[in-house]
Amino acid sequence: MKQASCFLSTYAADVSGVCSALFELGGMTVMHDASGCNSTYSTHDEPRWYDCNSMVYVSALTETDAVLGGDETLIQEVAEAAARLSPQFIALAGTPIPMITGTDFPAVAEILERRTGILSFGFPTNSMNSYLSGAGMAFRALAERMVDRAAVKTAELSANILGFTPLDFSVNGSAESIRKRLEAGGFRVISSWAMGSSLEEIRRAGRASVNLVVSSSGLPAARRLRELFHTPYVVGIPYGERFSEMVVSDLKTAAYTGRSRVSYAAEPAPRQPETAVIGESVAAGSLARAVCAETGESAQVLCPLETCPEIFPPGGAEAPSEEDLAESLKPFKTVIADPLYRPVCPKDCRFVPLPHEAFSGRIFRKEIPNLTADFGAFLNMLSTK
Amino acid sequence: MLKSLSGRPDVPQVCVPVGSAPFPVPFASGLEYVPPARGVWNIVHVGMLIPEAHQIFVCAPGCLRGVVLTAAEMNASDRFSTVAIRESDVLEGGMESLIIEGVTDILNRLPSRPPAVLVFTSCIQHFMGCDLPLVYRTLRARFPGTAFADCYMTPILRKSGLTPDEMMRRQLYSLLEKRPLNSRSVSLIGNCFPTDESSELVRLIRESGFDLKDITLCKTYAEYQKMAESFLAISCCPAARAGGDALEKRLSQKHRYLPLSYSYREIEQNLHRLSGALGVPERDYSSAVSRAEAALRKARKVIGGCPVALDAAATPRPLSLSRLLCEHGFSVERIYADGFSPEEKADFEWLRKNRPEIRLYPVSRPEMRVLPRRTPGKTLAVGQKAAYFTGSNYFVNVVEGGGMYGFDGICRMAKKMTDAFLHEKDARSLIQMKGLGCDGCR
Numbered sequence: 090m091k092q093a094s095c096f097l098s099t100y101a102a103d104v105s106g107v108c109s110a111l112f113e114l115g116g117m118t119v120m121h122d123a124s125g126c127n128s129t130y131s132t133h134d135e136p137r138w139y140d141c142n143s144m145v146y147v148s149a150l151t152e153t154d155a156v157l158g159g160d161e162t163l164i165q166e167v168a169e170a171a172a173r174l175s176p177q178f179i180a181l182a183g184t185p186i187p188m189i190t191g192t193d194f195p196a197v198a199e200i201l202e203r204r205t206g207i208l209s210f211g212f213p214t215n216s217m218n219s220y221l222s223g224a225g226m227a228f229r230a231l232a233e234r235m236v237d238r239a240a241v242k243t244a245e246l247s248a249n250i251l252g253f254t255p256l257d258f259s260v261n262g263s264a265e266s267i268r269k270r271l272e273a274g275g276f277r278v279i280s281s282w283a284m285g286s287s288l289e290e291i292r293r294a295g296r297a298s299v300n301l302v303v304s305s306s307g308l309p310a311a312r313r314l315r316e317l318f319h320t321p322y323v324v325g326i327p328y329g330e331r332f333s334e335m336v337v338s339d340l341k342t343a344a345y346t347g348r349s350r351v352s353y354a355a356e357p358a359p360r361q362p363e364t365a366v367i368g369e370s371v372a373a374g375s376l377a378r379a380v381c382a383e384t385g386e387s388a389q390v391l392c393p394l395e396t397c398p399e400i401f402p403p404g405g406a407e408a409p410s411e412e413d414l415a416e417s418l419k420p421f422k423t424v425i426a427d428p429l430y431r432p433v434c435p436k437d438c439r440f441v442p443l444p445h446e447a448f449s450g451r452i453f454r455k456e457i458p459n460l461t462a463d464f465g466a467f468l469n470m471l472s473t474k
Numbered sequence: 475m476l477k478s479l480s481g482r483p484d485v486p487q488v489c490v491p492v493g494s495a496p497f498p499v500p501f502a503s504g505l506e507y508v509p510p511a512r513g514v515w516n517i518v519h520v521g522m523l524i525p526e527a528h529q530i531f532v533c534a535p536g537c538l539r540g541v542v543l544t545a546a547e548m549n550a551s552d553r554f555s556t557v558a559i560r561e562s563d564v565l566e567g568g569m570e571s572l573i574i575e576g577v578t579d580i581l582n583r584l585p586s587r588p589p590a591v592l593v594f595t596s597c598i599q600h601f602m603g604c605d606l607p608l609v610y611r612t613l614r615a616r617f618p619g620t621a622f623a624d625c626y627m628t629p630i631l632r633k634s635g636l637t638p639d640e641m642m643r644r645q646l647y648s649l650l651e652k653r654p655l656n657s658r659s660v661s662l663i664g665n666c667f668p669t670d671e672s673s674e675l676v677r678l679i680r681e682s683g684f685d686l687k688d689i690t691l692c693k694t695y696a697e698y699q700k701m702a703e704s705f706l707a708i709s710c711c712p713a714a715r716a717g718g719d720a721l722e723k724r725l726s727q728k729h730r731y732l733p734l735s736y737s738y739r740e741i742e743q744n745l746h747r748l749s750g751a752l753g754v755p756e757r758d759y760s761s762a763v764s765r766a767e768a769a770l771r772k773a774r775k776v777i778g779g780c781p782v783a784l785d786a787a788a789t790p791r792p793l794s795l796s797r798l799l800c801e802h803g804f805s806v807e808r809i810y811a812d813g814f815s816p817e818e819k820a821d822f823e824w825l826r827k828n829r830p831e832i833r834l835y836p837v838s839r840p841e842m843r844v845l846p847r848r849t850p851g852k853t854l855a856v857g858q859k860a861a862y863f864t865g866s867n868y869f870v871n872v873v874e875g876g877g878m879y880g881f882d883g884i885c886r887m888a889k890k891m892t893d894a895f896l897h898e899k900d901a902r903s904l905i906q907m908k909g910l911g912c913d914g915c916r
Contacts, residue, residue, distance in 0.1 A: 102536025216536025
């Protein structure tokens with residue numbers, strides 16, 4: 090059965106994606122749920138929880154409110170908390186029971202905004218989609234409502250980086266390294282969504298000449314910014330010297346031509362590769378391309394998460410279930426994946442661990458590499474394992 | 475009720491002196507914050523106490539995430555599987571089939587068939603009116619050699635009857651199969667930790683020639699099943715009380731609720747009730763009382779007037795412990811709790827009368843997220859949440875009473891407080907580990 094997992098973990102959910110995307114921006118995010126989502130998020134999905142006082146709460150929905158219709162309770166309690174804590178904005182995100190009872194989150198947000206005077210978002214998440222979907226909604230909402238529409242493009246090359254959350258990049262300096270790599274390539278970074286940037290920086294995002302999309306969650310915002318500001322985007326993460334140069338070159342080309350592109354899609358699909366990379370489309374696609382650029386060895390991407398044709402790596406395959414994945418992995422001699430994928434890999438394959446916070450949470454956090462700063466170490470591991 | 479004490483006008487602070495606090499819920503409900511103190515066991519940790527049992531959760535992926543990673547952090551992924559609910563399952567129905575076929579698929583794919591399976595359903599099945607009796611009938615017919623326990627991850631019902639924690643501790647014993655009762659066998663039920671062998675409770679049972687059974691001591695499923703023969707089931711934790719009542723009803727075991735307490739009188743009453751249930755003479759505990767008094771005096775001498783903060787996750791009876799400490803000269807200044815058990819009413823009244831200035835802080839109120847986590851000087855914390863909110867590295871790392879019971883438990887607590895006062899710990903690392911004391915927890 091496709092939905093049954095004997096051995097595997099599960100990815101962070103959309104509701105966590107919303108919280109993670111907005112965490113650093115001074116807002117108040119409320120998961121509309123009984124309990125549990127908040128604990129899961131703060132324990133497994135949010136490495137910044139201990140050190141950063143971001144206002145992320147759960148509404149503590151009760152059976153009575155769900156049965157009798159308690160939207161007014163939710164609105165009142167959020168409004169009261171907002172009055173005391175003065176957040177920059179309010180975000181509501183749904184979970185399974187509000188989906189069943191048909192909570193209209195955009196409508197609730199609109200009422201809240203009128204009542205509090207604080208800009209409010211309502212995200213119809215339901216904990217049944219992955220973090221990419223939730224973070225994507227949140228980033229798109231920022232593009233829609235936070236970015237200054239009167240922005241004037243910068244004279245020099247400039248970029249926003251879209252799609253940062255610790256779920257994909259942990260807190261190991263990867264976000265800073267990517268930013269530095271762009272700066273080294275001649276770009277002024279206007280904002281990075283949403284690690285290491287303030288809400289004020291994000292408001293100025295319309296000034297950028299190009300956007301870099303570093304995860305699937307950044308794509309909806311990139312598309313909206315293209316509609317609003319005609320800003321083209323490039324999809325890819327600068328891993329390794331050669332592929333990083335390609336990404337930077339693509340950014341410059343996009344800035345000058347106005348045409349968007351996916352950096353790791355430039356090459357044709359690999360033929361009968363011996364290596365598989367399991368992961369999120371943009372990260373796995375970039376990694377496969379970077380490994381190929383540095384070593385000449387091609388790799389196939391297996392994607393267990395939501396994706397779309399535009400950013401799907403060439404020759405990649407979707408693998409939404411444990412059974413699909415186990416079957417797809419059979420021909421490969423080497424598998425690069427989060428350690429919790431080990432039980433479904435062929436017993437005799439070479440397993441190269443690449444922990445992914447969105448899958449294994451905090452368990453292997455200390456072992457998550459910064460592939461932008463130190464791709465060489467990863468290549469060494471790949472060749473010597 | 476709200477009072478600004480932080481000195482920062484933009485950060486409202488919520489606390490209330492015990493002298494003017496309502497009981498048993500001092501704070502209004504509303505949005506909730508969850509502090510990063512994770513030592514309290516969750517339903518996965520508790521379920522893993524049944525040796526050799528396999529857990530299968532049937533929930534939305536977002537709900538699965540926390541439990542699947544709990545199992546992974548316990549290094550127990552091989553005893554844990556999931557069935558993910560998708561939108562189409564909710565919109566189109568067929569929930570019963572999803573559970574039945576999902577569990578069947580998992581059991582057919584596992585390397586070996588477990589003797590017991592705990593199937594956890596969630597709020598979704600409850601709201602959809604899923605026919606769970608049909609599900610379990612079908613599974614039991616398909617897998618006659620396997621025992622199935624219906625378990626629940628239904629936080630939305632936490633204010634509608636039994637809490638999820640109470641249900642879990644009840645269902646933990648639902649797999650026990652009726653067998654003839656053994657008049658020399660006694661079970662301690664519903665605890666996460668073994669009760670200390672040195673406690674008067676355990677000593678009374680063992681020294682009277684009874685065989686003591688406890689799920690925390692079971693190594694095999696067969697050992698677990700032997701708990702069914704006990705003629706007496708003892709619960710000490712409030713959340714285990716419903717489980718004891720269920721055993722009395724289903725297996726005809728006598729249930730005695732002998733709650734953890736720090737009151738000499740209540741401890742002695744409980745031990746005498748146990749003697750009565752065992753049919754043995756009541757013992758004299760005056761020397762045990764003397765030992766507790768001496769231990770508290772010794773601890774007070776070391777700790778002196780250092781402010782003490784406690785939390786309600788450290789022990790089911792934080793007010794009883796606070797009263798004991800106050801009566802013995804300790805400077806209890808803060809108690810962190812969203813609410814109290816009605817069992818603590820007398821201790822609350824005592825504190826209200828004798829130490830009205832003690833500040834009650836909530837744990838979950840939104841303001842607790844932004845409140846400065848420090849105290850003016852050194853604070854001795856009892857419990858992980860008290861340590862977190864006071865920013866203290868001098869803390870007793872304990873949840874749910876930590877297996878300490880009776881006068882012996884008081885001696886041990888006094889010793890732990892002394893040790894905590896003298897030796898700094900790494901609170902940041904320690905309190906973030908899930909399931910304190912759980913085998914294999916990281």
